[in-house]
Amino acid sequence: MSLDELDRRLLTIIQSSFPIVAEPYKQLAETLGTTEADVIERVERFKEQGLVRRIGGIFDSRALGYKSTLCAMKAPVDKLDLAIEVVNSYPGVTHNYLREHEFNVWFTLITPSQEYMEKVLDEIREKTGCEVHNLPAVRFFKIKVDFKLDKQAPSAVAAAE
Amino acid sequence: MLTETDKKLIRLLQDDLPVAPRPFAVLAEQVGLTEEEVIARTRRYQEQGLMRRFGVALRHREVGFTANGMGCWDVPEERAEEVGRIMATFSEASHCYQRPRFDGWPYSHFTMLHGQSREECAAVARRISEATGITNYRLLFSTEELKKTSMRYFTEE
Numbered sequence: 314m315s316l317d318e319l320d321r322r323l324l325t326i327i328q329s330s331f332p333i334v335a336e337p338y339k340q341l342a343e344t345l346g347t348t349e350a351d352v353i354e355r356v357e358r359f360k361e362q363g364l365v366r367r368i369g370g371i372f373d374s375r376a377l378g379y380k381s382t383l384c385a386m387k388a389p390v391d392k393l394d395l396a397i398e399v400v401n402s403y404p405g406v407t408h409n410y411l412r413e414h415e416f417n418v419w420f421t422l423i424t425p426s427q428e429y430m431e432k433v434l435d436e437i438r439e440k441t442g443c444e445v446h447n448l449p450a451v452r453f454f455k456i457k458v459d460f461k462l463d464k465q466a467p468s469a470v471a472a473a474e
Numbered sequence: 475m476l477t478e479t480d481k482k483l484i485r486l487l488q489d490d491l492p493v494a495p496r497p498f499a500v501l502a503e504q505v506g507l508t509e510e511e512v513i514a515r516t517r518r519y520q521e522q523g524l525m526r527r528f529g530v531a532l533r534h535r536e537v538g539f540t541a542n543g544m545g546c547w548d549v550p551e552e553r554a555e556e557v558g559r560i561m562a563t564f565s566e567a568s569h570c571y572q573r574p575r576f577d578g579w580p581y582s583h584f585t586m587l588h589g590q591s592r593e594e595c596a597a598v599a600r601r602i603s604e605a606t607g608i609t610n611y612r613l614l615f616s617t618e619e620l621k622k623t624s625m626r627y628f629t630e631e
Contacts, residue, residue, distance in 0.1 A: 324530070331529040333516050335496055335509055349495065356493055359530070366531040367490035367624065370516070376524045377476075377484075377627050383573060383584070401621045404629070409621035412544065412614040416579070419544065419614070423625045446579070452572035454558035456526075 319345060323355055324364075331368060374423050380430050382449040386418035388441070393417075396441045403433055416446070476524075479505065481628040483515055487525070488626055531624055539588040541615065543595035545602065546581035548610035554582065557606045561585050564605075566598040581612065 316324070322345060332340045338356070339349045359365040374381045388396035400406055400420050409420040424430040430447070438445050476484070483505050492500045498516070499509040507515070519525040545567070549557045554572055561570045567585040575582055585602065589595040592615055599613050 324532070328529045328532060329527050331491075333498070333513055333520070333528055335498060335513065337497065338493075338495060353493055353495070360493070363533060366533055366622075368493075368530050369489055369491050369624070370484070370487035370519070370525045370528050371531070372484065372488060372519075372625070372627055373523060373526050374625065374627075376522070379625075379627065383571075385576075385579070397620050404626065406621060407623050407625050409619075410542070410544075410616040411618040411620055412616050414612075414614050418620070420621070425630055446576050448573040448576075450571040450573055452554065452558055454570040454572070455562040455567065456569055456571075 319347065320355060320359075323352065324359070327356075327368070379423050379425055380427050380449070381421065381423045382430065382447055384420050384422060384434065385416040385446045385448060386420070386437075386441075387416050387444040388418050389443075392441060392443060396443050399437055399440045403437075405433065418443075479507065480515065483507070483512065484519070484524075485626070485628055487516060487519075487528070488624060533622075539590065541587075541589045541592045541595045542619075543587045543589070543592065543599065543613040543615050545583075545585040545587050545599050546612045546614060547583040547585070547602075547606075547608050548580045549583045549606075549608055551582075557608060558583060560606050561602055564598065564602055566595075567602070580610065583608075587613070 323341065326341065326344065331337060334340055338352045342349045342352045345352070386396060386400070396418055397409070400409055400418065403422070405423045406420050407423060409418065411417060412419050422430060422433060424433060434445055434447055483501070486501050486504060491497045494500055496509065498512045502509045502512045505512065516525070516528065520528065558570060558572055561567060561583065566587055566589060568588055569584070569586040571584050572582055573584055587595045587598050589598065595615070596613060599611065603609055603611060
Protein backbone atom coordinates (compact mmCIF):
# COMPACT_ATOMS: atom_id res chain seq x y z
CA MET A 314 0.00 0.00 0.00
CA SER A 315 1.47 3.32 -0.99
CA LEU A 316 0.52 6.50 0.79
CA ASP A 317 1.50 9.84 -0.65
CA GLU A 318 2.49 12.78 1.50
CA LEU A 319 -1.03 14.23 1.57
CA ASP A 320 -2.43 10.83 2.65
CA ARG A 321 -0.02 10.75 5.58
CA ARG A 322 -0.74 14.31 6.64
CA LEU A 323 -4.48 13.66 6.43
CA LEU A 324 -4.26 10.42 8.44
CA THR A 325 -2.16 12.05 11.12
CA ILE A 326 -4.69 14.86 11.55
CA ILE A 327 -7.83 12.73 11.56
CA GLN A 328 -6.48 10.20 14.04
CA SER A 329 -6.70 12.56 16.97
CA SER A 330 -8.64 15.55 15.78
CA PHE A 331 -11.20 14.87 13.13
CA PRO A 332 -13.05 18.23 13.02
CA ILE A 333 -16.36 18.13 14.90
CA VAL A 334 -17.96 20.75 12.64
CA ALA A 335 -20.81 20.83 10.14
CA GLU A 336 -18.52 20.34 7.13
CA PRO A 337 -15.45 18.48 8.40
CA TYR A 338 -14.12 17.39 5.01
CA LYS A 339 -14.25 20.96 3.74
CA GLN A 340 -12.29 22.14 6.78
CA LEU A 341 -9.69 19.38 6.29
CA ALA A 342 -9.39 20.36 2.62
CA GLU A 343 -8.65 23.96 3.61
CA THR A 344 -6.03 22.82 6.14
CA LEU A 345 -4.34 20.59 3.57
CA GLY A 346 -4.71 22.89 0.57
CA THR A 347 -6.86 20.59 -1.53
CA THR A 348 -10.54 20.13 -2.39
CA GLU A 349 -13.34 18.63 -0.31
CA ALA A 350 -13.95 16.01 -3.01
CA ASP A 351 -10.29 14.98 -2.88
CA VAL A 352 -10.38 14.52 0.92
CA ILE A 353 -13.59 12.46 0.72
CA GLU A 354 -12.09 10.31 -2.03
CA ARG A 355 -8.96 9.66 0.07
CA VAL A 356 -10.94 8.76 3.19
CA GLU A 357 -13.08 6.34 1.17
CA ARG A 358 -9.90 4.75 -0.17
CA PHE A 359 -8.44 4.38 3.37
CA LYS A 360 -11.56 2.45 4.32
CA GLU A 361 -11.54 0.29 1.21
CA GLN A 362 -7.88 -0.59 1.79
CA GLY A 363 -8.61 -1.55 5.38
CA LEU A 364 -6.21 1.08 6.68
CA VAL A 365 -8.97 2.77 8.64
CA ARG A 366 -11.32 0.61 10.69
CA ARG A 367 -13.82 3.39 11.30
CA ILE A 368 -14.19 7.11 12.02
CA GLY A 369 -15.87 7.84 15.29
CA GLY A 370 -15.65 8.46 19.00
CA ILE A 371 -13.30 6.59 21.29
CA PHE A 372 -15.14 6.62 24.60
CA ASP A 373 -13.65 6.28 28.05
CA SER A 374 -15.03 3.09 29.55
CA ARG A 375 -14.50 4.24 33.12
CA ALA A 376 -16.13 7.63 32.53
CA LEU A 377 -19.20 5.84 31.16
CA GLY A 378 -19.35 3.68 34.28
CA TYR A 379 -17.93 0.52 32.68
CA LYS A 380 -15.18 -1.71 34.06
CA SER A 381 -12.23 -2.75 31.95
CA THR A 382 -9.48 -5.27 32.43
CA LEU A 383 -6.72 -7.32 30.82
CA CYS A 384 -6.79 -11.09 31.21
CA ALA A 385 -4.03 -13.67 30.86
CA MET A 386 -5.06 -17.15 29.81
CA LYS A 387 -3.07 -20.37 29.63
CA ALA A 388 -4.46 -22.40 26.73
CA PRO A 389 -2.69 -25.66 25.91
CA VAL A 390 -2.39 -26.54 22.22
CA ASP A 391 -5.28 -29.01 22.28
CA LYS A 392 -7.63 -26.38 23.77
CA LEU A 393 -6.43 -23.33 21.88
CA ASP A 394 -9.07 -23.25 19.14
CA LEU A 395 -11.87 -23.68 21.64
CA ALA A 396 -10.37 -21.05 23.95
CA ILE A 397 -10.16 -18.49 21.14
CA GLU A 398 -13.69 -19.23 19.97
CA VAL A 399 -15.13 -18.90 23.48
CA VAL A 400 -13.20 -15.73 24.40
CA ASN A 401 -13.96 -13.99 21.10
CA SER A 402 -17.68 -14.73 21.37
CA TYR A 403 -18.12 -12.03 24.06
CA PRO A 404 -18.83 -8.52 22.69
CA GLY A 405 -16.98 -7.04 25.69
CA VAL A 406 -13.77 -8.71 24.51
CA THR A 407 -12.41 -5.98 22.25
CA HIS A 408 -8.79 -7.07 21.79
CA ASN A 409 -7.36 -10.56 21.84
CA TYR A 410 -3.77 -11.49 21.01
CA LEU A 411 -1.90 -14.75 20.82
CA ARG A 412 1.50 -14.22 22.48
CA GLU A 413 4.67 -16.27 22.84
CA HIS A 414 4.46 -17.35 26.46
CA GLU A 415 3.02 -20.08 28.66
CA PHE A 416 0.20 -17.54 29.20
CA ASN A 417 -0.50 -17.31 25.50
CA VAL A 418 -3.95 -15.72 25.14
CA TRP A 419 -4.21 -12.09 26.31
CA PHE A 420 -7.53 -10.29 25.97
CA THR A 421 -9.15 -7.07 27.11
CA LEU A 422 -12.65 -7.20 28.55
CA ILE A 423 -15.04 -4.28 29.10
CA THR A 424 -18.27 -4.85 31.04
CA PRO A 425 -21.06 -2.70 32.51
CA SER A 426 -20.30 -3.93 36.05
CA GLN A 427 -17.80 -5.84 38.18
CA GLU A 428 -20.34 -8.61 38.79
CA TYR A 429 -20.87 -9.14 35.09
CA MET A 430 -17.09 -9.22 34.55
CA GLU A 431 -16.71 -12.00 37.11
CA LYS A 432 -19.62 -13.85 35.53
CA VAL A 433 -18.04 -13.70 32.05
CA LEU A 434 -14.66 -14.87 33.36
CA ASP A 435 -16.23 -17.75 35.26
CA GLU A 436 -18.10 -18.77 32.13
CA ILE A 437 -14.89 -18.65 30.08
CA ARG A 438 -13.08 -20.79 32.68
CA GLU A 439 -15.95 -23.25 32.77
CA LYS A 440 -16.35 -23.56 29.00
CA THR A 441 -12.63 -23.92 28.28
CA GLY A 442 -11.18 -25.50 31.41
CA CYS A 443 -8.30 -23.03 31.08
CA GLU A 444 -6.58 -20.96 33.75
CA VAL A 445 -7.55 -17.28 33.43
CA HIS A 446 -6.09 -14.43 35.50
CA ASN A 447 -7.94 -11.13 35.78
CA LEU A 448 -5.50 -8.18 35.91
CA PRO A 449 -7.43 -4.92 36.25
CA ALA A 450 -5.15 -1.86 36.20
CA VAL A 451 -4.26 -0.40 39.59
CA ARG A 452 -2.45 2.62 38.13
CA PHE A 453 -2.79 4.29 34.73
CA PHE A 454 0.26 6.06 33.34
CA LYS A 455 -0.74 6.36 29.69
CA ILE A 456 -3.87 5.40 27.83
CA LYS A 457 -3.88 7.37 24.62
CA VAL A 458 -1.82 7.03 21.53
CA ASP A 459 -1.59 8.52 18.08
CA PHE A 460 0.65 7.36 15.32
CA LYS A 461 2.56 10.03 13.48
CA LEU A 462 2.48 9.14 9.81
CA ASP A 463 3.65 12.33 8.21
CA LYS A 464 7.26 11.22 8.35
CA GLN A 465 8.69 8.32 6.40
CA ALA A 466 9.23 6.24 9.52
CA PRO A 467 6.11 5.82 11.62
CA SER A 468 6.59 6.66 15.24
CA ALA A 469 3.97 6.62 17.91
CA VAL A 470 3.31 9.85 19.70
CA ALA A 471 1.22 9.74 22.79
CA ALA A 472 -0.07 12.14 25.33
CA ALA A 473 -0.29 10.86 28.86
CA GLU A 474 -3.72 11.46 30.33
CA MET B 475 -26.31 12.29 33.85
CA LEU B 476 -26.70 10.87 30.39
CA THR B 477 -30.20 10.95 28.97
CA GLU B 478 -31.64 8.34 26.64
CA THR B 479 -30.97 10.76 23.76
CA ASP B 480 -27.32 11.00 24.83
CA LYS B 481 -27.03 7.22 24.88
CA LYS B 482 -28.64 7.03 21.46
CA LEU B 483 -26.16 9.58 20.12
CA ILE B 484 -23.21 7.77 21.75
CA ARG B 485 -24.37 4.55 20.10
CA LEU B 486 -24.15 6.34 16.75
CA LEU B 487 -20.84 8.08 17.51
CA GLN B 488 -19.17 4.77 18.35
CA ASP B 489 -20.21 3.50 14.95
CA ASP B 490 -18.65 4.57 11.67
CA LEU B 491 -19.34 8.19 10.73
CA PRO B 492 -20.87 8.43 7.23
CA VAL B 493 -18.44 9.78 4.64
CA ALA B 494 -20.72 12.61 3.52
CA PRO B 495 -20.16 16.37 3.25
CA ARG B 496 -22.36 16.94 6.33
CA PRO B 497 -21.96 13.72 8.37
CA PHE B 498 -23.32 15.15 11.63
CA ALA B 499 -26.55 16.14 9.86
CA VAL B 500 -26.99 12.47 8.96
CA LEU B 501 -26.62 11.51 12.64
CA ALA B 502 -28.95 14.35 13.69
CA GLU B 503 -31.70 12.90 11.56
CA GLN B 504 -31.23 9.44 13.08
CA VAL B 505 -31.30 10.68 16.66
CA GLY B 506 -33.97 13.39 16.32
CA LEU B 507 -31.79 16.43 17.11
CA THR B 508 -30.56 19.33 15.00
CA GLU B 509 -27.11 19.24 13.40
CA GLU B 510 -25.98 22.03 15.76
CA GLU B 511 -27.17 20.07 18.81
CA VAL B 512 -25.33 16.94 17.68
CA ILE B 513 -22.11 18.91 17.21
CA ALA B 514 -22.51 20.69 20.56
CA ARG B 515 -23.19 17.45 22.45
CA THR B 516 -20.32 15.62 20.76
CA ARG B 517 -17.94 18.42 21.76
CA ARG B 518 -19.32 18.37 25.28
CA TYR B 519 -18.69 14.62 25.63
CA GLN B 520 -15.09 15.34 24.75
CA GLU B 521 -14.80 18.25 27.20
CA GLN B 522 -16.30 16.09 29.96
CA GLY B 523 -13.84 13.31 29.23
CA LEU B 524 -16.55 10.80 28.29
CA MET B 525 -15.09 10.70 24.81
CA ARG B 526 -11.30 10.48 24.79
CA ARG B 527 -11.05 11.52 21.17
CA PHE B 528 -12.90 11.59 17.90
CA GLY B 529 -11.06 10.34 14.87
CA VAL B 530 -10.03 7.32 12.89
CA ALA B 531 -9.29 3.94 14.35
CA LEU B 532 -6.25 2.75 12.38
CA ARG B 533 -5.19 -0.77 11.73
CA HIS B 534 -1.62 -0.52 13.01
CA ARG B 535 -0.39 -3.41 10.93
CA GLU B 536 -1.58 -1.77 7.75
CA VAL B 537 0.47 1.35 8.39
CA GLY B 538 3.75 -0.44 9.01
CA PHE B 539 3.60 -1.27 12.73
CA THR B 540 3.91 -4.99 12.22
CA ALA B 541 5.55 -5.79 15.55
CA ASN B 542 3.62 -5.60 18.79
CA GLY B 543 5.49 -6.45 21.95
CA MET B 544 3.92 -6.35 25.37
CA GLY B 545 6.65 -5.28 27.77
CA CYS B 546 6.15 -6.77 31.23
CA TRP B 547 8.26 -5.31 34.03
CA ASP B 548 9.00 -6.36 37.59
CA VAL B 549 8.96 -3.01 39.42
CA PRO B 550 9.35 -2.71 43.21
CA GLU B 551 6.19 -1.18 44.70
CA GLU B 552 8.06 1.78 46.20
CA ARG B 553 9.18 2.78 42.68
CA ALA B 554 5.87 2.00 40.93
CA GLU B 555 4.72 5.57 40.36
CA GLU B 556 8.12 6.99 39.39
CA VAL B 557 8.96 4.16 36.97
CA GLY B 558 5.49 4.26 35.38
CA ARG B 559 5.90 7.96 34.69
CA ILE B 560 9.28 7.40 33.01
CA MET B 561 7.85 4.59 30.86
CA ALA B 562 4.97 6.84 29.76
CA THR B 563 7.43 9.34 28.26
CA PHE B 564 8.51 6.83 25.59
CA SER B 565 6.69 7.65 22.38
CA GLU B 566 6.86 4.03 21.20
CA ALA B 567 4.79 2.92 24.21
CA SER B 568 1.10 3.39 23.50
CA HIS B 569 -0.22 2.20 26.86
CA CYS B 570 1.36 1.94 30.26
CA TYR B 571 -0.46 0.40 33.23
CA GLN B 572 0.34 -1.18 36.57
CA ARG B 573 -1.54 -4.43 37.16
CA PRO B 574 -1.60 -7.07 39.91
CA ARG B 575 1.02 -9.83 40.02
CA PHE B 576 0.00 -13.46 40.36
CA ASP B 577 1.66 -16.74 41.22
CA GLY B 578 4.34 -17.39 38.61
CA TRP B 579 4.02 -13.87 37.20
CA PRO B 580 6.34 -11.36 38.89
CA TYR B 581 5.61 -8.49 36.48
CA SER B 582 3.67 -5.44 37.62
CA HIS B 583 4.04 -2.89 34.81
CA PHE B 584 2.82 -3.32 31.24
CA THR B 585 3.91 -1.25 28.25
CA MET B 586 2.52 -1.82 24.76
CA LEU B 587 5.38 -1.33 22.35
CA HIS B 588 4.82 -0.86 18.64
CA GLY B 589 7.52 -1.05 16.02
CA GLN B 590 8.27 -1.92 12.46
CA SER B 591 10.17 -5.03 13.56
CA ARG B 592 10.75 -7.18 16.64
CA GLU B 593 14.29 -5.85 16.86
CA GLU B 594 12.94 -2.29 16.98
CA CYS B 595 10.59 -3.21 19.86
CA ALA B 596 13.43 -4.98 21.69
CA ALA B 597 15.65 -1.91 21.29
CA VAL B 598 12.93 0.31 22.81
CA ALA B 599 12.59 -2.12 25.74
CA ARG B 600 16.36 -1.94 26.31
CA ARG B 601 16.17 1.86 26.37
CA ILE B 602 13.28 1.74 28.85
CA SER B 603 15.30 -0.67 30.99
CA GLU B 604 18.29 1.69 30.96
CA ALA B 605 16.13 4.72 31.76
CA THR B 606 14.35 3.04 34.68
CA GLY B 607 16.97 0.62 36.00
CA ILE B 608 14.38 -2.19 35.81
CA THR B 609 16.27 -5.24 34.54
CA ASN B 610 13.78 -8.04 35.23
CA TYR B 611 11.44 -7.78 32.26
CA ARG B 612 10.03 -9.77 29.37
CA LEU B 613 8.77 -8.82 25.97
CA LEU B 614 5.78 -10.91 24.85
CA PHE B 615 5.43 -10.62 21.10
CA SER B 616 2.06 -11.21 19.54
CA THR B 617 2.03 -13.91 16.90
CA GLU B 618 -1.57 -13.36 15.90
CA GLU B 619 -4.26 -10.72 16.30
CA LEU B 620 -7.24 -12.87 17.26
CA LYS B 621 -9.72 -10.02 17.64
CA LYS B 622 -9.70 -6.24 17.44
CA THR B 623 -12.92 -4.25 17.62
CA SER B 624 -14.16 -1.04 19.14
CA MET B 625 -16.27 -1.36 22.25
CA ARG B 626 -19.96 -0.66 21.77
CA TYR B 627 -21.46 0.98 24.84
CA PHE B 628 -25.12 1.04 25.89
CA THR B 629 -26.03 -1.96 23.76
CA GLU B 630 -26.81 -4.45 26.55
CA GLU B 631 -30.60 -4.19 26.23
